Amino acid sequence: xxxxxxxxxxxxxxxxxxxxxxxxxxxxxxxxxxxxxxxxxxxxxxxxxxxxxxxxxxxxxxxxxxxxxxxxxxxxxxxxxxxxxxxxxxxxxxxxxxxxxxxxxxxxxxxxxxxxxxxxxxxxxxxxxxxxxxxxxxxxxxxxxxxxxxxxxxxxxxxxxxxxxxxxxxxxxxxxxxxxxxxxxxxxxxxxxxxxxxxxxxxxxxxxxxxxxxxxxxxxxxxxxxxxxxxxxxxxxxxxxxxxxxxxxxxxxxxxxxxxxxxxxxxxxxxxxxxxxxxxxxxxxxxxxxxxxxxxxxxxxxxxxxxxxxxxxxxxxxxxxxxxxxxxxxxxxxxxxxxxxxxxxxxxxxxxxxxxxxxxxxxxxxxx
Amino acid sequence: xxxxxxxxxxxxxxxxxxxxxxxxxxxxxxxxxxxxxxxxxxxxxxxxxxxxxxxxxxxxxxxxxxxxxxxxxxxxxxxxxxxxxxxxxxxxxxxxxxxxxxxxxxxxxxxxxxxxxxxxxxxxxx
Numbered sequence: 003x004x005x006x007x008x009x010x011x012x013x014x015x016x017x018x019x020x021x022x023x024x025x026x027x028x029x030x031x032x033x034x035x036x037x038x039x040x041x042x043x044x045x046x047x048x049x050x051x052x053x054x055x056x057x058x059x060x061x062x063x064x065x066x067x068x069x070x071x072x073x074x075x076x077x078x079x080x081x082x083x084x085x086x087x088x089x090x091x092x093x094x095x096x097x098x099x100x101x102x103x104x105x106x107x108x109x110x111x112x113x114x115x116x117x118x119x120x121x122x123x124x125x126x127x128x129x130x131x132x133x134x135x136x137x138x139x140x141x142x143x144x145x146x147x148x149x150x151x152x153x154x155x156x157x158x159x160x161x162x163x164x165x166x167x168x169x170x171x172x173x174x175x176x177x178x179x180x181x182x183x184x185x186x187x188x189x190x191x192x193x194x195x196x197x198x199x200x201x202x203x204x205x206x207x208x209x210x211x212x213x214x215x216x217x218x219x220x221x222x223x224x225x226x227x228x229x230x231x232x233x234x235x236x237x238x239x240x241x242x243x244x245x246x247x248x249x250x251x252x253x254x255x256x257x258x259x260x261x262x263x264x265x266x267x268x269x270x271x272x273x274x275x276x277x278x279x280x281x282x283x284x285x286x287x288x289x290x291x292x293x294x295x296x297x298x299x300x301x302x303x304x305x306x307x308x309x310x311x312x313x314x315x316x317x318x319x320x321x322x323x324x325x326x327x328x329x330x331x332x333x334x335x336x337x338x339x340x341x342x343x344x345x346x347x348x349x350x351x352x353x354x355x356x357x358x359x360x361x362x363x364x365x366x367x368x369x370x
Numbered sequence: 371x372x373x374x375x376x377x378x379x380x381x382x383x384x385x386x387x388x389x390x391x392x393x394x395x396x397x398x399x400x401x402x403x404x405x406x407x408x409x410x411x412x413x414x415x416x417x418x419x420x421x422x423x424x425x426x427x428x429x430x431x432x433x434x435x436x437x438x439x440x441x442x443x444x445x446x447x448x449x450x451x452x453x454x455x456x457x458x459x460x461x462x463x464x465x466x467x468x469x470x471x472x473x474x475x476x477x478x479x480x481x482x483x484x485x486x487x488x489x490x491x492x493x494x495x496x
Contacts (some may be wrong), residue, residue: 035432036407228433297410297430319409
């Protein structure tokens with residue numbers, strides 16, 4: 003049976019449409035995906051992301067252990083900083099993408115995808131070897147709320163957490179809010195300024211209601227998974243299961259910028275990833291916009307000169323730009339570049355699209 | 371909202387009604403509600419002949435594409451051009467005031483035997 007977050011009753015009260023997502027009954031929309039999307043870009047939105055996983059890693063070998071798991075150099079972040087990482091397997095394939103927060107020396111919090119939580123936990127246990135670390139999955143203890151949009155900082159201030167205490171972009175703070183110990187990070191999955199707040203299950207409804215209440219004058223709305231998907235697509239953030247999977251490496255997924263290629267420590271998949279960075283890849287992730295009137299969807303085929311060269315991983319509308327956009331993998335052998343024309347096969351007809359820069363809306367917050 | 375008395379609905383959520391010798395085919399309010407924001411409608415070419423049950427077009431919401439099935443056999447006499455530029459009208463206008471296509475039906479009486487009244491349709495889906 004599907005699991006429910008501790009905010010489920012709030013969603014029902016707000017008349018949300020509920021769907022199954024990664025084994026959870028989650029709100030897909032409250033009013034309209036497009037209205038919700040636009041409201042996050044213009045004002046602010048509140049998301050229930052309690053389905054995401056929280057894994058704590060601590061102990062004297064915590065850093066050394068984490069260094070074996072990611073192509074990223076975890077030693078480069080200081081206390082309270084966040085780092086976007088991927089777990090990679092022996093072939094360089096992505097087991098999951100996640101954010102690693104350094105709370106203090108040898109004390110880390112990993113926020114992972116709901117759909118991969120069990121796999122991630124098993125992966126860490128499998129690779130723990132003789133490292134002196136404690137790996138604690140506390141996903142059943144904590145809920146998580148994302149407050150996103152340009153008005154987020156003002157709303158959080160109104161809710162009792164003043165600006166001067168708020169963490170900077172890609173940082174995390176452990177502090178008191180509504181009389182409760184919480185983790186507040188300045189991260190998100192929308193391309194907007196905003197926060198993600200991790201709080202005990204028992205207190206999440208109170209915080210949800212408080213933020214909606216204090217955010218009212220700023221135009222806050224609860225936002226479902228539908229708009230979460232269109233927001234991240236516009237902001238060019240990958241979705242595990244669509245753009246990322248175990249058969250795809252960070253260089254193929256356009257995540258070379260996240261890899262520390264001079265990292266000294268050995269990590270799982272290093273050989274393949276370094277080789278790909280040096281010699282190039284066979285397939286690569288591209289972003290495109292439709293130039294013909296049609297909508298590309300996950301799984302549609304990509305063509306060039308009447309030959310199949312790839313597949314769409316995510317596609318849909320961009321409510322902000324009012325165009326149809328998407329992502330997909332193509333073979334690199336055709337040397338296609340930005341502005342080149344490709345075709346998408348939609349219901350047995352080819353429609354033109356143009357390869358574009360990856361960030362459709364030119365925002366700079368990267369997160370998960 | 372007043373619902374036209376002669377509206378008949380299919381299991382795949384299209385409706386059809388006859389007026390002045392032509393049949394008008396549209397999408398039920400339940401289907402529109404389930405789809406959410408409609409962002410694209412792909413229409414057939416005028417003059418195309420379809421059998422009952424055949425796909426005549428596609429309606430796309432933010433989340434997904436759904437195919438449209440002919441509730442009766444017939445050839446397309448007209449399409450609702452307005453929906454090409456403004457698919458969101460489907461969310462904004464009473465469902466039975468906004469048809470998708472107009473067809474000349476060949477065997478209307480025969481074809482509507484498995485369709486149900488709007489009231490029974492609503493009872494089934496809700």
